[in-house]
Amino acid sequence: MTEVVFWVAAVVSVAAGVAVFRTDSMARATYALAASFVAVGVILLAFDLDYLGVIVILMMIMEMAIMALFMIMLMGMNPALMPMSMVHSKRTATAIAVVVFLGLATAALAIPWPGRSGAPAADLTRSLGEAVMGSKMLVMLTISPVLFATIVGTLVLGHPRDRYQRYGDDLDRARPDDPIEGGVGR
């Protein structure tokens, strides 16, 4: 059964991945990417990685919904109704991708991978939680400021008014040029 689930999910993940760039609308490309991620999430579930598999599936569905919003916002039209093909350096990209695939696939098939050492924990989710809150806490402590920096960086980049709007192109304005003086909310 696991074998069947893996092969179906594997074919779906790769086919959906190809469809991302073959379909003629960005909306369908988003759905295809979501399908690819869900298929990989299913493979993780087949590996008994219940927690991570569900996280990947839920996260990616939400992420693709946000991506669809951005596409509609940036493209300024209904992406599902507008066929498109916007590529450059197609031959070079194809050559590089084929070479990378052949290299990775050859390595995957030629390398004598070691066998399994040890057995998975009885409750994998519990073991992950204990690792995160115990021996691997430093990893999570490192990720936390990275995520916080991402929030700050995203806000700074995404905010419509930055210091150049407020203080001029040369940042030489004595007082900021704000629509409402005194800052937001006053």
Next chain:
Amino acid sequence: MTLSLVLVVAAALFAVGLWGALSQQVVVMVMMGLELMINAVILAAGAFWWFTSPSPDGQVLLLVVVAAMTVEMAMGFAVALLLHRRRGTDMTDMAGELNR
């Protein structure tokens, strides 16, 4: 199902994502290519965990990869938004220079 076969599938996903990241002109589509490449890394890491050493360490590595993907998406969207606001475009070819 063996580790080698799963890695071949991951390699295929990675190559497709790489093709998209290199060939697409729209920033959001380039991000989709990068996402597919990270998708392949998730699959490969999960397979390595399952077939070689099913200890919690591998699961933590997968969590880190998922976090990296989140960061990539958030910053990518922010840059795409900034590019669209400043240049009125979402094409990589029109963002060759980082001047204001």
